[in-house]
Amino acid sequence: MPLEDFIDVRYARWDGVGLPFSLVRATTPGRPGAGEVLVRIDLATVCGSDLHTVSGRRPSPTPSVLGHEQVGTVVAVGSDAPACVDGTPLVPGLRVVWSVTASCGSCDRCRRGAPQKCRHLRKYGHEPLDERAPLTGGFATHCVLLPGTAVVAVPDGLPDAVAGPASCATATVAAAVQAVGPLDGRRVLVTGAGMLGLTAVAMAARAGAHVTAVDPSPARRTQAEQFGAAHVQDVHEPPDTVDAALELSGRTEAVRTCLAALDTGGTAVLAGSVSPAGSVPIDPEWMVRGLRTVTGVHNYRPADLQAAVTFLSGHHRSHPFADLVTGAYPLDAIDAAVEAARRSAAPRQAVLPTVR
Template sequence: MDTQTLPLTASVQAWTGGSHFQNLAVNLPALAPGEALAAVDLATVCGSDIHTISGRRPGPHPGILGHEAVGRILSLGDGGARDFHGRELQPGDRVIWSVTVSCGQCARCRAGVTAKCVELLKTGHEPLDGPWGLSGGYASHIHLRRGITMVSVPDLVTDAAAAPVACATATVMAVMEAAGPLARKRVLVSGAGMLGIVACAVATHRGASAVHVRDINTERLALAREFGATDATAPGNDPSGFSVDIAVDLSGAAQAVESAFEALDIAGRMVLAGSVSPGPAVALDPERMVRSLLTVTGVHNYEPRHLQEAMDFVKETRDIYHWDALVEEPRPLSELQFLMQPPSGRSLRKSVTPLQEQRGEHHDHP
């Protein structure tokens, strides 16, 4: 699209603190070399944004939240921009983008830990009056800075399937990489939210001999079975002698972490990814770790390769798992404040789109 046809401003829902949002018009930025401007077609509501407005995690405000989104390239800076595979992007291309923006030069980036770049910026986590104001998905447009990873969306992958890839699915890819080979392994997944459901599908797809899921929500346990779980029950119902080779905690609950650790067999491995908010300390017996050759590791965010792996996985399994069914029908962007509550039942993601507003469509509040 010719830049002369672009609007001058983006329509955004700016978080102003607490549970409050304000509709604002934000000037579109001038693009630097290697940058892009995209129109947001769909954004899903990640649980971390709900935690932010409820005070469970800090966040600058006013700011534009939203880090799970899919959109179309509208304009490119000098020299253009490329996707993960190095393909030069063109106006009209559908893309998703990473949660993190890294410098690529610091010691952490050079060591392959770009998610902890010393100059890290995060999609949907930046102040509106900062150097990257138009950074969130709850807006009609987003400024894709140099250093962000962009992944092309195949035509066969819908917006509803693509948007959660940018956070939930990509994070699971990082978690499962940390877990190691899964073929013929017994896997325990604690927490059957969006990440847990994806983890079930990945573990099954990679040849796990059994995938055990623990959650207190019976509807989500049923959903886990549809996405590959061989055993899905409430915590505390494990039989005597229950043991696994891999334990993945995506719940962040201290009791779940302790139970998962106790279930590890000889040479077992536990990956923690759900503990992203302050909580009580967990006691892990170091003697048992030594004598049983156990490994405990943590994963936070993901690397660029995981975003591409996640998109490839969703495309490859689109006829096996109903990814679209995990996302509710989109609501207008103006209704965002009414969607900032934990999903219930089989719904794992609420979603918004600015397109309905542009077309003059309106819906009653949920």
């Protein structure tokens, strides 16, 4: 392959807990393989899962390229590359977000409608580093989208800082809301008012629900009101009975709160418990006699990513989504971005990989 068919790229290599990131310069083919898409990353955000990984709370292979919330611009498209989820053709110059997972499409789980749990799953920002093909995470100037990745076009007018979290936080919430069912007129409890919780408050309220948000932080409770919560309260106050509960904090006590609040016929969706935590007992008789449902959501389907972008496009001016992402760190300051994400009141810090 001629030299002009290669482009210069950079990526932040994570080597393990307690070690700084290393900025690596490399080249990658400018012509993607069959079914692949080469994307320039315009903005990435430091997700809570990235913080769990860096701190050692979440097992992850080392070395690797972290980051799985990002928005970018298509640079090149390989042969047989798919269209976007809504049928929009993938062409150079198109601004896009993409799913956190790439699925095979042919295993039993994919065939039964659970591609997010594909038996051959690849996951952006969570793969062991292969120096021959390192562009698998958001903390890089470019990413190579693998076959089986869901891609969604970003509408004009939707800022990068608002679109970036769609790839993880917003799409996960869309999946959780979908798991509850119709929300119009229902009483909904949301535990945790971080990035996911605030998004859930907005989605549920816009769907016609009466939303109560629970969080220990007064500032986050105030934000929840700005996103549509009809009622907010501290974690020490027992909530009223609800028809549906969305647990997005990952805290064991919050799971207990959600379960205790469920009315007859109620549904609890647990999406925050993605790291090891204490167990929660459930009384089978309570579930059976109360017609209650408890379900989990992890990753999401392509339609959830499309729903996330559609929701953000329609409502980002009505709620302060842009305020949830602060910072503008170049790729060589990724350590500073991670540290800021640990300390900042804002749920996300932005990394601008192509800014030097």
